Amino acid sequence: MVDTPLPSFAAIIVAAGQGLRAGQPLPKQFASWRGKPVVRHSAEVLSRASQLFVAIPEGADEVAGEALAGLSGIKLVTGGATRQDSVRLALETLESDAPERVLIHDAARPDLPAEVIARLLYALDEHTGAIPVLPVVDSMVVAEYGLMAGDAGRERLRRVQTPQAFRYADILAAHRAWTGEATAGDDAQVLRAAGHDVALVEGDERLKKLTFAEDFMHIALPSLRVGTGYDVHRLAPGEELWLCGLRIEHDQGLAGHSDADVGLHAVVDAILGACARGDIGQHFPPSEARWKGAASSAFVEHAVVLAAEDGWQVGNVDLTLICEAPKIGPHREAMRAKLAELLGVAVDCVSVKATTTERLGFTGRGEGIAAQAIAMLVRGS
Ligand SMILES: Nc1ccn([C@@H]2O[C@H](COP(=O)(O)OP(=O)(O)OP(=O)(O)O)[C@@H](O)[C@H]2O)c(=O)n1
Numbered sequence: 494m495v496d497t498p499l500p501s502f503a504a505i506i507v508a509a510g511q512g513l514r515a516g517q518p519l520p521k522q523f524a525s526w527r528g529k530p531v532v533r534h535s536a537e538v539l540s541r542a543s544q545l546f547v548a549i550p551e552g553a554d555e556v557a558g559e560a561l562a563g564l565s566g567i568k569l570v571t572g573g574a575t576r577q578d579s580v581r582l583a584l585e586t587l588e589s590d591a592p593e594r595v596l597i598h599d600a601a602r603p604d605l606p607a608e609v610i611a612r613l614l615y616a617l618d619e620h621t622g623a624i625p626v627l628p629v630v631d632s633m634v635v636a637e638y639g640l641m642a643g644d645a646g647r648e649r650l651r652r653v654q655t656p657q658a659f660r661y662a663d664i665l666a667a668h669r670a671w672t673g674e675a676t677a678g679d680d681a682q683v684l685r686a687a688g689h690d691v692a693l694v695e696g697d698e699r700l701k702k703l704t705f706a707e708d709f710m711h712i713a714l715p716s717l718r719v720g721t722g723y724d725v726h727r728l729a730p731g732e733e734l735w736l737c738g739l740r741i742e743h744d745q746g747l748a749g750h751s752d753a754d755v756g757l758h759a760v761v762d763a764i765l766g767a768c769a770r771g772d773i774g775q776h777f778p779p780s781e782a783r784w785k786g787a788a789s790s791a792f793v794e795h796a797v798v799l800a801a802e803d804g805w806q807v808g809n810v811d812l813t814l815i816c817e818a819p820k821i822g823p824h825r826e827a828m829r830a831k832l833a834e835l836l837g838v839a840v841d842c843v844s845v846k847a848t849t850t851e852r853l854g855f856t857g858r859g860e861g862i863a864a865q866a867i868a869m870l871v872r873g874s
């Protein structure tokens with residue numbers, strides 16, 4: 494079915510509410526969510542409509558214009574005191590270029606899958622209206638004076654979402670004829686009151702309506718950060734070889750200002766990168782004598798402290814050592830244990846891998862050892 498071209502349709506996004514329950518600095522439809530204004534998410538998806546109207550609060554043209562900047566073809570219309578008023582006002586505005594089909598969508602449901610739009614539009618081939626629904630998974634009860642007054646029978650209940658799809662002329666007439674409550678829950682109720690059927694199509698949990706402050710909370714504090722690190726040191730006779738905090742017996746060692754532990758340096762840069770705290774050279778300048786011959790384990794411990802200052806703790810680290818020799822395998826587990834100790838994490842959060850470059854490049858010629866690392870930081874508990 495999804496390969497069938499979509500029928501032409503107009504769209505209305507209702508974004509004229511106050512968003513009081515969400516408690517955001519702006520009406521929730523203009524607040525930021527996953528990096529852009531809430532209303533922009535569905536406006537981008539519905540920009541494929543033949544006409545797209547967005548109902549906004551009185552006097553919100555500027556904030557709405559900013560939220561929808563760059564999206565062509567959107568017409569703003571002032572909404573009303575209730576959601577239903579906003580829908581009717583937008584429907585009336587559409588009449589001058591009446592479409593056959595119209596989708597009516599809550600701006601407060603930003604994550605709009607294209608598959609739901611398709612299902613709704615195809616349902617209009619057989620029905621005057623169609624709405625996306627989801628099953629009720631919790632038991633439902635009738636409440637009276639704070640007590641359970643009986644089972645509400647969830648088998649017959651569905652959770653209703655938007656967008657809701659209608660044959661335009663019928664939904665316009667139904668709104669005009671509506672004599673029920675001033676605030677019908679949704680447009681499907683208005684259409685049914687006018688005697689039309691409403692098809693139920695499969696909705697999507699992604700269509701959750703942003704209603705309360707907690708619906709925005711996880712966005713304020715991203716719980717993960719990722720950073721990468723890369724380092725190289727030259728192999729030279731007469732130097733000690735330190736890798737991942739361990740002294741490794743080998744016929745050459747790594748030259749550098751500190752102990753030149755290339756593996757730990759890559760890990761330090763990955764942690765610093767994940768919390769955007771610069772790089773190892775900024776914190777431990779090779780120009781400073783105090784770092785001459787310093788154990789790089791101290792650099793790792795300092796990077797962990799810097800991340801913790803910003804509320805982060807190390808989630809996991811994956812380090813790859815790139816060299817022809819020495820063989821890393823025999824030391825891998827000891828390296829993992831040492832690195833886990835320095836990072837303050839369990840060993841299973843630390844991966845140490847190794848690879849050769851098939852004798853290609855400076856590592857292949859045994860001139861140096863390279864290391865690359867990735868680190869994930871998580872919000873400190
Ligand atoms: N007069 C209104 C009221 C609501 N809406 C829109 O209808 C959708 C669903 O309404 P709701 O989630 O209740 O939003 P608000 O009414 O803004 O929320 P609150 O009740 O917390 O103020 C929202 O996109 C809202 O912008 C509208 O266009 N016009």
Ligand SMILES: C[C@](O)(CO)[C@H](O)COP(=O)(O)O
Pocket residue numbers: 576599653654655678679680702
């Ligand atoms: C239209 C709707 O989103 C369908 O679930 C719902 O009825 C809106 O209710 P609200 O009280 O305006 O949030």
